[in-house]
Amino acid sequence: MTSVSTGATHADPLWHEIVDTLPLPAWVSDFDGRLLRVNPCWDKKISDRWQGSSWIDHLIEADRAETVAAWHAAAHRxxxxxxxTLIGRDGPYRATLTLRPLTVTQAQGAWIGIALDAEAGLRAETDRAATQAELDTLTNAMPQxxxxxxxxxxxxxxxxxxxRFTGVPAGSTDGEGWNGMxxxxxxxxxxxxxxxSLATGNDYEIEYRLRxxxxxxxxxxGRAVxxxxxxxxxxxxxxxCTxxxxAKRAAEQNEILSRELSHRIKNIFAVITGLxxxxxxxxxxxxxxxxxLAARIAALGVAHDLARPHSERSRPSIGDATLHHVLAELLSPYDAGQWRIAGEDTPIDDRGATPVALVFHELATNAAKYGSLSxxxxxxxxxIGRTDDRLTIDWRETGGPPADRAPGTTGFGTRLAALSVExxxxxxxxxxxxxxxxxxRIEITGSALVRG
Structure with a gap:
């Protein structure tokens, strides 16, 4: 049980409280080494029979002379x-002793001592070294x-x-030297x-060319977290760094091929129109x-150019192809005050652009001839409305010539529109x-407008 001798008044009670809370064996002694107080950890690991003894008495015999000489050399200052090595309850307690003088008055003073388990410290250092070795092995085995x-x-x-990648000497890119690579x-x-990233704590991600x-x-x-x-x-x-x-070169080659293919398709449209x-x-x-027929082909050409795969360099000024963009381009020949596109938008590519272009080109052409655009x-x-993946596209004409009944015959354009949608x-x-x-009203799935 921890207790305090009658000489305990030589030390500041604040230090008693600090000693009691330490998770290592610790004590307070007078200038001569007589123990005034020990903490519960001392009782548990060293001895509960300390009253009247000096902390020196709890050292193994072989260490006493050298420890006392070093202590006296400190001149109590x-x-x-x-x-x-202390004589522990379970055998020798190898430790690193830290002693600090506490001056109460010019005539009185005390020492506070702490015994750090040397074997625990060695194990911790060994564990750290093993962890570092594992980390080095892991990072060196990674392909990145x-x-x-x-x-x-x-x-x-x-x-x-x-x-291996850069071929530079070890340590030469420490600090800010990496940017020169x-x-x-x-x-x-x-x-x-x-x-x-340093200022905000945000993840770092960038593509760059490394020597x-x-x-x-x-x-x-390059990525960092x-x-x-x-x-x-x-x-x-x-x-x-990956x-x-x-992959970058392959993407650039694919972009060249895509542009060449698109150019040839547009040329085919032009040749057919010319014929x-x-x-x-x-x-x-x-x-x-x-x-x-030439107007239909021109509409297909517009839709193709908008919805084909693009890179940053070849992308049209309107941005990524969407249903709104394609419809707006198809209606652009008509007075902007006469048409409006509203509701949900959705991506579209060359798969969906062709049938969409045919359908809405027919609707716009007929509206310009016989309907509200005339x-x-x-x-x-x-x-455009959307529920999950289901799209509903409503075309409504108002203010044009009365049209309260369907035509007597079904034209080619009507059949073409049905073929495209269905x-x-x-x-x-x-x-x-x-x-x-x-x-x-046209009902389709959003996934039908883009490749899987």
Missing amino acids: APLTIPA MVWATRPDGHHDFYNAQWY FHPDDQERAWARWRH HHSGTYRWVL PVRDAEGAIVRWIGT DIDA LRMSARREPAMRDFADV VPDGRVTIE QQLGGTITRDWRAEGLAV
């Missing part, structure tokens, strides 16, 4: 740290380059893959992105049909001839 920094962004670790055109951009040991630059994907402590403070940054040069015009001049009776006060509204998009199309104008 300087802190002391010395390895020694791995790096780490301090919280301020100072680079202080790279795995073996970094040095980037292509000159990428350096400022990489620095700006890295500074932003290979061959002297060439290869594209890599912060490591936070229990309070949320960033204590490290861990990052990787060689994506082959139609030429044939119409030779066969005047076919001119109206040729004009209609008079100044007529209006067309396209309303067979190509797997949906349905219904027409309602109202007094105020034609209403058309």
Whole structure:
């Protein structure tokens, strides 16, 4: 049981409280070494028979002379740290002793002592070394380059893959030396992105060209995430660099092929249109049909150019292709005050663009000839609704010539629209001839407009 002798008044009671809370064997003694107080950990690990003894008495015989000499050399003024072995309850307690003098008055004073388990410290150090060895083995086995920094962004670790890839001497890219490994055109951009992550704590991700040991630059994907402590403070940054040069080159080659294919398709559209015009001049009776067919082909060309796969360089100025964009482009030849597109939007690519272009080109052409777009006060509204993957597209004409009954015959354009919706998009199309104008409802799935 922990207790205090009659001489305990020589030491500040505050130190008694501190000693009692320490998780290591600790004590307070007078200047001569006589124990005034020990903590519960001392009772548990060393001895509960300490009253009237000196802390020196609890050292093994072989360590006493050297420890006492070092203690006296401190002249009761300087802190002391010395390895020694105490006589513990379960055998020798190898420890590092830390003793600090406490002055109460000029004539009185005390010592506070703490015994750090040397074997526990050695085990902790061994565990840390083993953990570091495991980490080194793990990072060196990874195919990616791995790096780490301090919280301020100072680079202080790279795995073996970094040095194999770059061929630079170990340590030469520590600190800020890493930025010199980037292509000159990428350096400022990489620095700006890295500074932003350091300032905000946001994840770091960027593509840049890194100098290979061959002297060439290869594209890599750089990523880093912060490591936070229990309070949320960033204590490290861990990052990787992944060689994506082959994928980048393949994407660039695919982009070249895509542009060439698109160019050839547009040329085919132009050739077909030219043939139609030429044939119409030779066969005047076919001119109206040729004009209609040429307009349909032109609509397909517009839709194709909007919805084909694009890169950042080839993408149209309107941005990524969506149903709204395609419909707006198809209606752009008409007075902007006469038509409106509202409701949900959805992505579209070359799979869905062709049937959509055919359907709405037919509707717009007929509206311009016979419906609401044929008079100044007529209006067309396209309303798009969505429930899960199901799309409903409503075409409504108002303000045009009365159309309270369906035509007596079904034209080719009507059959073409039905074919496009039902067979190509797997949906349905219904027409309602109202007094105020034609209403058309198209029901399809959103996934029908894009490739899987």
